[in-house]
Amino acid sequence: MSTQERQAAESKTLFGFWVYLMTDCVLFASLFATFAVLRFNTNGGPTGEDLFNLSFVFKETFILLTSSFACGLGILAARQGNKRLCLSMFGLTFALGLAFLGLELHEFNKLYNDGDSWRRSGFLSAFFTLVGTHGAHITAGLIWMGTMMLRVVQQGLTTNNIKRLTMLSLFWHFLDIVWIFIFTVVYLMGLVL
Amino acid sequence: MSLLGRLNWDAVQHGWVIAGGQVTLVAVMLAVVGLLTYKKRWGWLWREWLTTVDPKRIGVMYIVFAMLMLLRGLADAAMMRAQQAVSVGPHHGFLDPNHYQQIFTAHGTIMIFFVAMGLMFGLINLVVPMQIGSRDVAFPFLNATSFWLYAMGGMLLNLSLVLGGFAATGWLAYPPLSELAYSPGPGVDYWIWGLQIAGVGSLMSGINFLVTIIKMRAPGMKLMKMPMFCWSVLGAMSLVVFAFPILTATLTMLALDRTLGMHFFTALNGGNPMMYVNLIWAWGHPEVYILVLPAFGVYSEIVPTFSRKPLFGYTSMVWAIWGIVLLSFLVWLHHFFTMGAGADVNAFFGVMTMAIAVPTGVKIFNWLFTMYRGRVRFTTPMLWFIGFVTTFTMGGVAGVIMAIPAADFELHNSLFLVAHFHTMIIGGVVFGYFAGLTYWFPKFFGFRLNERLGKYAFYCWFVGFLLAFIPLYILGMMGATRRLDHYDASLGWQWLFIVAAVGVALVLVGVGFQVLQLYYSIKNRHANLDKTGDPWLGRTLEWSTASPPPFYNFAHIPLASERDAYWEMKKHKGQVTPKYESITLPRNTIMPLTISLMAFMFGFGMIWHMYWLPILGFFGIVGSIIWRSTSDEHEYKLPAAKVRQIEEELEARYA
Amino acid sequence: MVGGIALLAIIVAGIVLSRSNIPILQPAGPVAQKERNLMITAFSLSMIVVIPVYLLLVWFSLKYRHTNKSARYDPAFSHSRWLEGVWWAVPLAIISVLAVITWRSSHELDPFKPLVSNQPPLNIQVVSMRWKWLFIYPTENVATINYVNFPVNRPVNFEITSDAPMNSFWIPQLGGQIYSMTGMSTNLNLMASKLGTYRGLSANISGDGFAGMHFSVVASTQQNYQKWLAYVRDSSNKLDKPAYDKLSRPSSNNPPAYYALADSGLYSEIVSKYAEPVFKAEN
Secondary structure, eight states: OOHHHHHHHHHHHHHHHHHHHHHHHHHHHHHHHHHHHHTTOOTTSOOHHHHOOHHHHHHHHHHHHHHHHHHHHHHHHHHTTOHHHHHHHHHHHHHHHHHHHHHHHHHHHHHHHTTOSTTSOHHHHHHHHHHHHHHHHHHHHHHHHHHHHHHHHHHOSOHHHHHHHHHHHHHHHHHHHHHHHHIIIIIIHHHHO | OOTTTTOOGGGBOOSHHHHHHHHHHHHHHHHHHHHHHHTTOHHHHIIIIISOOOHHHHHHHHHHHHHHHHHHHHHHHHHHHHHHHHOBTTOOOSSOHHHHHHHHHHHHHIIIIIIIHHHHHHHHHHHHHHHTTOSSOSOHHHHHHHHHHHHHHHHHHHHHHHBTOOOOSTTTTOTTTTSTTTOOSSHHHHHHHHHHHHHHHHHHHHHHHHHHHHHOOOTTOOGGGSOHHHHHHHHHHHHHHHHHHHHHHHHHHHHHHHHHOOOSSOSSTTOOHHHHHHHHHHHHHHHHHHHHHHHHHHHHHHHHHHHTSOOTTHHHHHHHHHHHHHHTTSOGGGGGGGGOOOHHHHHHHHHHHHHTHHHHHHHHHHHHHHHTTSOBOOOHHHHHHHHHHHHHHHHHHHHHHHTSHHHHHHHTTBHHHHHHHHIIIIIIIIHHHHHHHHHHHHHHHSBOOOHHHHHHHHHHHHHHHHHHHHHHHHHHHTTOBSSOSOBOGGGOOHHHHHHHHHHHHHHHHHHHHHHHHHHHHHHTGGGGBOSSSOTTOOOSGGGGSOSSOOTTSOSSOOOOOSSSHHHHHHHTOOOOOOOOOOEEEEOOOSHHHHHHHHHHHHHHHHHHTOTHHHHHHHHHHHHHHHHHHHOOOOEEEEOHHHHHHHHHHHHHHTO | OHHHHHHHHHHHHHHHHHHSOOGGGSOSSHHHHHHHHHHHHHHHHHHHHHHHHHHHHHHHHHHTBTTOTTSOOOTTOOOOHHHHHHHHHHHHHHHHHHHHHHHHHHHHTOTTSOOOOSSOOEEEEEEEOSSOEEEEETTTTEEEESEEEEETTSOEEEEEEESSSOEEEEETTTEEEEEEOTTOOEEEEEOOOSOEEEEEEEOSOOSGGGGGOOEEEEEEOHHHHHHHHHHHHTOSOEEOHHHHHHHHSOOOSOOOEEEEESOTTHHHHHHHHHSOOSSOOOO
């Protein structure tokens, strides 16, 4: 491909990825709207106030936000051609993302074992689905990240790899933003309102 | 985890009516396999169709599949009309209630998701890249995957006819009826997964064509110089991108209710069925505009061509499209004024609904004034347009009436409503896509369709439509609600149902003419070759190529700086052909098909509770995506010499 | 030719409409009458746009067909501010008028709004079941299946819920419908201004027996109404819990049946069955 063709291709792919992120946004919006409607449908079971622990959620949030920061550093390193720094920053992002997932799975497991699973009420169905969908996206991001790191190790920081890392970082930051909303709407509002 | 889940011999559907459908399905499949084997065309099938990423091929596949599904949808319609014509008083027709309810559910689902969407994406694939002067879409692999996902979704639906039965809830499967408590069998699950799979395909196409139109127009073709069909597609794809994720989310939530015992929409335990109604229509209303906008776009191509005049009011038409796009997100509640949202809310949505009639009306006047002071030829495509204006306007009046909430209270869910939306969909969408198929057929197949048979088909469809649906407007006002499998003789409804049944029969005759038209046109194709590439004296870039175009569309990307780019090019004839250059094209790949097969497996496994299948399918899909990403060599170069050879061959053939 | 066929169709439809028994166009109550008038208004206003569309379609098709060489051919005429102005502005004006009508009528004809009358409303509770309608008269202690009787010229306040999938409570000749939903209570205020027997039905699919969910609506004189009440109260059929459980079993095309009501709180119990529990369960 000529440089011209390559640039056109890159701009197409990146634009397409932004459009995809918009659709993901609408998906989450639907789940948020449903959560908002089902928030008080606790079916005689526990409410958010009963279940949520702010310090736990702060931990999760801090970890995820830091991972986003690391991801940003990773991209900067990639643009500068610094393969080592790029890999270590993405490695950090990966580790923090994994930690976040672990904490989330721990929370889900506890709820399940206490009998407060997604079967208990409309509220809990909405909670598990909204937060779980975010978790599923994080998982997909981690798989993608692992594959990308492997690719960078094998091929180095090629134009193609940098393009893909850019999209991955957009994805990762997007999930961070969604988490801010979850933190606010689900946990904070669940505890305070 | 049992290997066969809840699948057992009881799942095999029986009954003489169903047997007819099953036999037809199996016979068609065997016929296709037999024909391919006899003509030794398996290699050809693999190379040209199963592994293709060429949007011209993908477009044809969409259209073929959609037309086959149209036959099934019409068979459903015929059975419904037959049942309602005879199921009066002591007689209960030939279909028991549950079976009848499955039939109309399948009818609606098939027509919307697999006929209308299929014809739409088919035409978009064929026409948009060529009209913008491009060789391909933005993401060819994704494009092929979209088609195969659509096809697999359709196959799941067809499978339900043989194994398990379909949903009996109406085409939107409202809970609580669609929840486990009231629909425990696999029917609703077929509905969920068939649509989920096809829906993902549609969403991907929405992204694909949006990026294609924004990023891949020929140099010089600014947005306001683009053909109106492309504008309408841009509008529709914007709607797809915003609306389909809502469908994905909603289907997922219903699936979670049914599979994991959640309570999003259940009657008990804190579910809220009204939320489903809101979500599904927040998708559903934009969906009908997704379907109709490209049909409007087709009319915007046909009327200027057959009036020998540019489209009237181009700028106004663009504004009208975006007015429709915006407003279509603000009207969804008009589908359930009767759910009790209160006067303020109902009134707001009523006013918004009426507002949408304004840009739509603008478009009709602009088309009419395109004809004004033109030289109009009443070819088959133009007849479909005339049929559209006549019927769609009438359906629009019905819509304005029902936009007033208090009036809607009397008309909601009645046959008046059914007549209204069929008028919009048949008069608007179906007539439009038929017009488009007839119009662009010579371009993509190299020969013209028989005009006379086309006209007969149109008249049968048009008169058949009027006979089938005007009685329904009347019946609705007589208090006939929809989806009834039986009614009292004292009501005096029967003769109207009989007229409607005659109407459907006439439509089927029209389809017969369309089939005949195809047969004779193919048989006589050598006498009707399109030798110039421009049989209608067209105005847009697709007519500048040979018919059919070479697989790379354009040997040289055209320079387009005016509206009706090809019309302008023709004015300045006699340009020197620049040197040929090599062309980069995407390689064929079987992966879109294999990924979609795995999606089919996923759906089938979820439906029948054979959970090892979805797990396998899921890992298969993830693995395929990772595999695909490992290789960067997805394209190949067509050398300049080869391009010259093909171009010279084409010129020689038609000299 | 297309125009001719369409015109013929419209004429025939018009003839059929004027000669048939069309409940929605021949209302027997004030609500249905107002709703019908709205339809006529909307239809008439739409004609301001629709008739020109059909006229232009016919005129342009005939005059500008390519075989008519005498017609002016002007390929440069592809835009006109003036014309655009007309067909953006006129429909907008019509919509504005309709918008005002919409706002007013949505409030006036809100199903939840009690009807204006010098008589106190009669309260009838309605439960959609599989696949029949249960009518409860809480103050009269009677209940019926697929049959409702009330005095003419007296407003009736229906309270509606469901013990089945979503249905829609509709008596076309008296007024529009409203959905019946589990765990909720909707309202429909209607009145009959003519004596007679009318037809009611469900307008939302709720399963196999949905088509059989039609019920008789009788608007009687005050005397006949009281006589009927007395007759039903004396009935040996009691709607107690066992009887209700029996009714809850799926059945369709149920003929009208009368019960003496054992529990006047039955309706609230049915609604509560699906609603959020008042007290939280102990963990």
